[in-house]
Amino acid sequence: MPQPRALAPDLLALLACEFGADLLVDEAALCARSRDESGLVRQPAAVLLAKSEAQVARLVSLANANPTGHSFAVIPRGAGTGLAGGCLAPEMGVVLDLTAMNRILDIDTRSLTATVEPGVLTGDLRAAAKAKGLFYPPDPASLATSTIGGNAATNAGGPACVKYGTTRDYVLGLTAVLPTGEVVRAGANTRKGVVGYDLARLLVGCEGTLGVITGLTLKLLPHPGAAACVAAVFADLNAAMRAIIAIMTRGHLPSAMEFLDARCLKLVGDLLPFRVEGDASALVLVEADGDPEQVRREVEAIEAICRELGAANILPPAITGTKEGDEGREAVWKVRRSVSTRIHEACAVYIPEDIAVPIGRIADMVAALPEVEARHGITIFAFGHAGDGNIHLNLTAQDEAQRPQVEAAAVDCVRLALALGGTISGEHGIGLVKRGLLPLEIGPASLKLQRGLKALFDPNNVLNPGKIFPAEQE
Numbered sequence: 001m002p003q004p005r006a007l008a009p010d011l012l013a014l015l016a017c018e019f020g021a022d023l024l025v026d027e028a029a030l031c032a033r034s035r036d037e038s039g040l041v042r043q044p045a046a047v048l049l050a051k052s053e054a055q056v057a058r059l060v061s062l063a064n065a066n067p068t069g070h071s072f073a074v075i076p077r078g079a080g081t082g083l084a085g086g087c088l089a090p091e092m093g094v095v096l097d098l099t100a101m102n103r104i105l106d107i108d109t110r111s112l113t114a115t116v117e118p119g120v121l122t123g124d125l126r127a128a129a130k131a132k133g134l135f136y137p138p139d140p141a142s143l144a145t146s147t148i149g150g151n152a153a154t155n156a157g158g159p160a161c162v163k164y165g166t167t168r169d170y171v172l173g174l175t176a177v178l179p180t181g182e183v184v185r186a187g188a189n190t191r192k193g194v195v196g197y198d199l200a201r202l203l204v205g206c207e208g209t210l211g212v213i214t215g216l217t218l219k220l221l222p223h224p225g226a227a228a229c230v231a232a233v234f235a236d237l238n239a240a241m242r243a244i245i246a247i248m249t250r251g252h253l254p255s256a257m258e259f260l261d262a263r264c265l266k267l268v269g270d271l272l273p274f275r276v277e278g279d280a281s282a283l284v285l286v287e288a289d290g291d292p293e294q295v296r297r298e299v300e301a302i303e304a305i306c307r308e309l310g311a312a313n314i315l316p317p318a319i320t321g322t323k324e325g326d327e328g329r330e331a332v333w334k335v336r337r338s339v340s341t342r343i344h345e346a347c348a349v350y351i352p353e354d355i356a357v358p359i360g361r362i363a364d365m366v367a368a369l370p371e372v373e374a375r376h377g378i379t380i381f382a383f384g385h386a387g388d389g390n391i392h393l394n395l396t397a398q399d400e401a402q403r404p405q406v407e408a409a410a411v412d413c414v415r416l417a418l419a420l421g422g423t424i425s426g427e428h429g430i431g432l433v434k435r436g437l438l439p440l441e442i443g444p445a446s447l448k449l450q451r452g453l454k455a456l457f458d459p460n461n462v463l464n465p466g467k468i469f470p471a472e473q474e
């Protein structure tokens, strides 16, 4: 069946009959689902605001075959905070909005698990777990607005990754509607399980191309008693990286380890309680969590390492548990969280890259950036997760006419990361935005296998088509 650019009237009538008021076709509803945070815009032909797994399965089944003979694409969508265009409708398909399936069904304090629907907000789950003394560690910076289903589909991570891992490490089991409309349960409710192929780990991170996640069983941990953050300014990024490597190789396992390069520091330096000297200064934030006494010892040791390695300024760590400590820690994290917004505010053109390199190569990666800037006449801000080598490069220019140069510089950065043994995306995924770059990292044999998997799961190519794989070979 040819893929229509818009849904035929008889197909729309069929869907309206099947889903009633849950099928949305008004301009406001379509408009609200026409973008994510990638900057791309694709208006869908219709939206299903799903209320149940049965509705999801029915929609996907109809996409494969229905009495009108017209096919359509189904595009799963959580909160639309994605940065890769993954939830956008490329062929005027039907966006499957999962935000109304947002119940926390159970927090099991005996098994330390949570059972949730996909539309639960990450922050809501973390708060519900905390209220029972439990901890859901994945902490993407978007956690107040992103959904657990979207986090699982993109294998989201955040600062806590360095100690706790990514979303994938917390998905014990999941239920998914396959692209054929069948429902599968993958993984288990247990902390271990080696029965058959690990379909849960395959579905996590597949960006909604192999299945629609309709339920998740998540691993929880005991909530750490306290956390504290050390903020240290170094003369340059090399000095900062030496401190980071020393902290990790001297037996410490921080719960976050972030850095800001000199450009970023200039943008947010006013939020620090001291003046930052020098043009090349870099900021390192290191957090420890656990038992309060252990945290105190840990941050003292980390502070000592920073001093030994030449930190110019150190903000004394504030330990959570008191009003003053909570506020102190929040103030430090505000510095880190303000970076993206301030870059956005300061630059007309802005492309966020999220390459990752082995942690020992972060300084090499950042040292190579001035040449890229000079070649393309653009400005690059570098910050991010020093503990796992995931650098957020924000490529910017002051004039929309320079967008092609910014895009060309982004490709150079990706090539640089690969040359240093890195990867083209640490956490944001491929979606539409990076699919042309996929063959730079994935060899022909792997690409063929991955395309084969997509075809096996989705013989009619109805679920989130056009994502991940380069367009010319679709």
Ligand SMILES: Cc1cc2nc3c(=O)[nH]c(=O)nc-3n(C[C@H](O)[C@H](O)[C@H](O)COP(=O)(O)OP(=O)(O)OC[C@H]3O[C@@H](n4cnc5c(N)ncnc54)[C@H](O)[C@@H]3O)c2cc1C
Binding pocket: 036, 037, 075, 076, 077, 078, 079, 080, 081, 082, 083, 085, 086, 087, 098, 118, 139, 140, 141, 142, 145, 146, 147, 148, 149, 150, 151, 152, 153, 154, 155, 156, 157, 158, 159, 207, 208, 209, 211, 212, 213, 214, 340, 427, 428, 431, 464
């Ligand atoms: C300010 C900001 C900060 C961010 N910080 C981080 C960060 O620190 N770490 C990080 O990893 N990301 C970060 N992101 C990116 C984004 O928040 C994550 O990718 C997040 O996991 C997306 O969740 P979502 O609910 O918004 O999903 P959406 O954007 O709606 O969808 C993302 C992808 O998942 C698929 N999908 C969504 N729900 C389902 C489902 N139930 N079943 C199958 N597929 C589904 C979609 O088809 C799409 O491919 C940030 C984004 C912003 C705007």
